[in-house]
Structures are given as structure tokens and as C-alpha cells.
Amino acid sequence: MLTKIIKRDGREVEFDRSKIAEAIFKAAQVLGGNNYEMAKDLAEKAEAHVEQAHPGIVPTVEQVQDAVEHTLIEHGHARTAKEYILYRAERTRVREMNTRLMKTLEDLTFKDAVDNDVKRENANIDGDTAMGTMLKYGSESAKQFYEMYVLNPRHSKAHREGDIHIHDLDFLTLTTTCCQIDIVKLFQDGFSTGHGFLREPNDIQSYSALACIAIQSNQNDQHGGQSIPNFDYGMAVGVAKTYARLYTKNLAKAAEILLDKVDMEERFKEIKARIYAETGKKPLLENSGEYCALERPYLAELVGEEAERLQQLAIKYAERETERATYQAMEALVHNLNTMHSRAGAQVPFSSINYGTDTSPEGRMVIKNILLAEDAGLGNGETPIFPIHIFKVKEGLNYKEGEPNYDLFKLACKVSAKRLFPNFSFIDAPFNLPYYKPGDYNTEVAYMGCRTRVMANHYDPSREITCGRGNLSFTSINLPRIAINAHGNVEWFFEDLERKVDLCIEQLTERFKIQAAKKVRNYPFLMGQGVWLDSEALGPDDSVEKVLGHGTLTIGFIGLAECLKALIGKHHGESAEAQNLGLEIVGYIRQRMDEESKKTGLNFSLIATPAEGLSGRFVRMDRKKFGTIPGVTDRDYYTNSFHVPVYHEINAFDKIRLEAPYHALTNGGHITYIEMDGDPLKNLEAFESVIRYMKECGIGYGSINHPVDRDPVCGYTGIIDEVCPRCGRRDGEGVSLERLHKLGLYRNLNADTLGYHGDAAEEADRRPNSL
């Protein structure tokens, strides 16, 4: 008789015979059996079998289960044995999942981010903080729960094994990715954040503050980034209101100073209101002539012949003060977006703002000042991390000398050469231009964060617009793996690619069904406040099914370069043949997306995957599977989407020319980067020529990378090799206070980090760097 048994965790416990009998009984029940006595009898036989097979030792659970299987088969219960084996396998799977989850949670709890790749998966969340860890507990548990109970096992398997990657799996049943927020529409008549109602803002400061709140509120409803597609148009409304207010305020001030007439502001406001009611005219930045003419007779009744002089003074000071207020509002926006938190306080919202095409005086003031605020940096001159700025380039508006916003394009290049932002988007690209209608921001392409793009609309072809839309979910294909498995057989490659695309389409569709079953109240801001296209027509308990179709279901891909290497030995930076094959591969996936869109009326699109969280995962699995293959699995990452590999020597212009045709194919989003050597501020002409070449080649979205270093001690920003060019210290070294004072640098009392600053003009401080 057995008395003890060793459990899986190694503990020795009392042997309980009835548990064996119950397991056998349950297996038999599945087949309709109900003879518990027989189960008990078989359990006893199994026990005897264990004692015989392992005499004198305490058996393990596994050994007992083996004996049960053996006994069942020996006594003619083959079908029950089969059920028992299935039951056992299922229990093992559940147990392993539990163990894996517990192990993950243990690592999250006791390992620092430095030692834990999971903690560093999303660089924007600080995995070492309490809230960051709590988010990770939720995220990891959710992923394993979905893998076990929600995902189609075929999709789960393909994801687990690294054939595909289902992005943001932890949000599978919860929400969608991102949205382009139309702030012009949102701010009209005010909005509710879910924690209180905010009135329609009345000056540029409130416009900027509300833009941050809108981004933050929406970030809580979705798992991806948030973008404002019409930042200049939206903020311009606030500038106009500020100017109109400051005009009247300064008119009253001038009356008091020059004519000793006090408390005139209320009277002047009444005049303004009357003129607006009668003619619809208001004081306008750079364009107050018409209004002033209407105002003068009323004014003359109060101040006599000095009316015109007062108006001129009011215009002058209102313009100056509006400019300053706009700068301060833009500065506050940049500061806010770098410090405000969402998602339980652990993550700064991923924010993007698009601007550059509003040619009104107010819009121009916004663009100029957001660029200047970015240029100035944060409190100690640090380079802002958020928002991502995207300058929209458009011929006729800002691309050529003489065009109204040409000066702002030049300024954008200069700021980007210092701060890495703005990036540049190109409305004239052949695939963006067809949607464009002059003066209608809704038809100007806007990009999201690192690259997402929405434009075509198969769900509602009359709404091929930017605002109120975004990506719903995306899933990426591991291209190198298919290529390795193809063993040089291109035909087989395409056959397997077809299977992978089929799988992704099926998975995206199943996820869409889950997303579409949600109700408006599940997205209190995104849907509740009408941010998402057409959602304003829905009630809180309506399902979002009817409006969600405006979003995109997107397939992405990783490692075109490694894929080509594996298939034909060269990547697209190395041979024209590889480039042609690359275009054929990406073109094939795009064609499938178009066909699927036509078939379903949903927006299937193709994205050049940004590889967040994914760059290392695929290659790690493939190296384990296939070993180290030169040019394919021999680095710690697969190359981002269609990019020419970062390690490949290539001239900037060739790189742009090679990558441009992929922009036309990847309608769900794309970006091309150029790495520029040295300090581009010293070579602005070259910087601009790279941007211009992108436009000429039909790139949709691009940016230039260059080193941006900063010494937190003296505040120098630029390139620092070994020694700081301003204060002369080396990394980690001290510098004497005397030297800092000699350089005109004094402690910045407002600084929350160590920082000595003066008015030392940074530009003057820059030295030509050795090339």
C-alpha cells in the first residue's frame, strides 16, 4: 500500500487513493461511463502496478499517472485511457501556463529592468516604478490569459512560435490602437473628459492646455499613441481669440494712459460685441483694418479724434502680447507633454502633432512658436522627448521660395537639425496627393507617432479623410523565417507567404469582431466625446460596430533585408535584383490587403512595422531554430521593415531612392531615416537637401538622425565627443565652480536637475566638429 507521493514541486505528501479513482471516473464520464466502483478498482490496480514497478521508493505523480495509463490499457479501457491522457495533457498545459506566469511575475517583482528584457520591452514605461510594475503584471497576465482562453489556437501557436507577432496582445479584448484627434471639432462647445466638463476655451493658453488634456484622455481609452493632425489650424482659433481680447484690453489701456479715461474696457467690449453682432467682424491679427474702420465712429463718441491713434497703439501691443502668449502656450505644451502621465501614472502619453500648412497669420504664429519652443527645449535646455513634431511639406504652401510658409519650412529644418524633431511628411507624394483638397486639413495626410497613416476608406469611400480615424490593430509577419525555410526556392517562399498573410487576415478579422462588440461606454472619451469618426451619433450603450470600420486592420513585416539575404544572398542595398524581389514581396502583401478590403469593405492596410518590442524577439527564436546564418541571424535584431540595414554603407541619396517605392506600397504607414554625421546645424544646406530629396523621390514620411548630446552640468547641447566643448569636463568628471562662473554660468534655481546656465549663446559656443 502506498502511503506517500512526491508532488511536482518536490514536496512529499500523503498519498490519497480517491484522487486517482476520481481522475479515472472523470475520464470515463466523458465517454458516458458512470461506474465509480470500477474506477476505484482500477485505481487499486494502478497502485499495485506502481509498487511493483518502483519497489521500496516513494513514487512521483508522473510515475503514478504512467501506471494509471498502463493499467487502463491493460484492462481493455483503451478509450478511457485516451481520455485520461488528454485530461492529463490539459492539466499539464494549465500548470505550465501557471508556472510560466508565476515565473514572469517573479522576475518582474525581483529583477531590475537592467536584467529583465520584459521590463524594458516598452521603453516609455519605467519598469522599475511601482505603477510601471503593476502595469506589467496586468499586461503579462492578460497575454497569457488570452493565449490560453481567447485566441484561436492556430493564431496563438503562430504568435508563440514567432511566425507572426500580434502587437499589443495584452489589449486584445480591450481596445484599439490610435486616433487622429480633430481638435478644431473637439473644442467647439467644449468637451467632457469623463472627470468633468471643460468649456470651449477662450485663449491660446487654454487651447494648449486642453490639447494636452485631449491627448491624455484619449490615451486612457486606447493602447497606442495619440496624434493631432491639425495642430496649427486648431491652435490658430485660440490665437485669434487671444488677439481679439488683447486688442480691446490695450485699447482701454491706451485710453487710460493717453486720455486719462479709466475703466473703458467694458464699454469697448460692448462696442466689439455690437459690431460682431451686426457684421460678424472682429479684430484680426495682421488684418484689423476693416474692423477698425467699423469701430472708429463708436469709439469717437467716447474718445473724440484720438480714436485712430488709440487703435494703432492697441494693434501694436496686442500683436506683441499675442506673440508672447502664443510662445508661452507652446512652451507649456511641450513641457506638459513631457511630464504629464497617463495609464496609472507610469507612462508619458505617446503624442504627435502635425502642422505646417495653415497660412493664416494666426496659424503661422502657432507654427513659428511651437518650433521656437521645441528649439529652446525644456527647463534646462534638455531635448524634449514628446511630442513628436511632424512638419507637413506641401508645394505651393511652404516648399519653395516665395510660398507663404517657406520661412517656416526653413525654420523647421533648423530646429530638426538641433532637436531631431520635427520629422517631415510629404503631402505631394504620389499616394498622398490624390486625397488633398486645398484648404481642407481633413484631406491633408497626417502621420501618427512613429509612422502610422490612415487615408483611403473602403468602409465609407466618401470619407477618405485623416481626422477621427486610426489603426485598430496590427500583426507582423516574420519574413526572414519564411525565407530561411524556403531554402532558396522563391516560388515556395511566395506560397508560404500567402499562408502567413491568410493567417494574419483571419486573426485581424477575429480581433475586429471582439473590438466591434464593445460599447460606447467602454471608450468614454474616444467614442463618448465623438472623437472617433461618426461616434457622436451613438448612445452610451450602442455597440461601436457601426463606426469602427473607419479604422484600419493592418499587416506589418519585419526584416525584408534579412529575408532577401536568405533567399538570394543579397539585400536590396546590395543588388538591383534584390530590390526588385523586395518590391515584389512587399507588393504582394499590399495586393492581398487591397483585395481583402474590396471583398470585406473593411480597411486592410500594410504597415512598415516599427519593431517596437519585436526587433530582438524574432531573431532570437530563429537563431535557436536555424543557428547563426551570416547576414540573416547573426545580429541581435532583424532590420526594421523595408529599411536598408543600418550597418550597410550607403550614401544618403541612394538610400532614399531605394526606400521610396516601399512608401507607396505601405499605405498603413512608413518612415525613412537618414543618419547624418557631425553637427547638421553646421551644414544646414545638406540637411535641407536631404529633406528635399525625400520629397522629390516620393517619400511619404522621413527624418534625419544625428547625435544630440548634452552636458547636464553646463547645459551645452550639441555633439560631445570626449570633452565638453563648453566647460571642458569629461564624462563623469567635475568642473570647478570658478570655471563655470567665468563662462557666465550660474545655478538655475528653477532647475529640478543639476544645471548651471547663463545666457551664453549656445550657437556661438558651437565649434565646427572634426569630420
Place this chain on the structure above:
Amino acid sequence: MSEKEMMIGEGIKFERIRRITGYLVGTLDRFNNGKRAEESDRVKHSVSGSLEHI
């Protein structure tokens, strides 16, 4: 020791802002290994003769 001789900044490292998968970061510490490797492999793209291109 007079205030003037005081040394400032010992142990403080230079910040090096880089762009990783579209986002700017001040340090690579919070990045996983693949992304760090990608960043360190990057080579510069020559822009010489740039004016002939436009």
C-alpha cells in the same frame, strides 16, 4: 575650501539623445538588447555632393 574651488558635476554623465523605433530617448538603459544592438551598428550616410541632387 572656498566656493570657487568647489567641483561640480562629479559622477554626472553626458546625456546622449538617440532615436529608437521612432521615439527619442536620453539613455539606452531602458531598451531591450535588440534595440541597443541596432543603435550601435548604425553607420552614417554620406551627404556629399548633396546639391547636385536637387
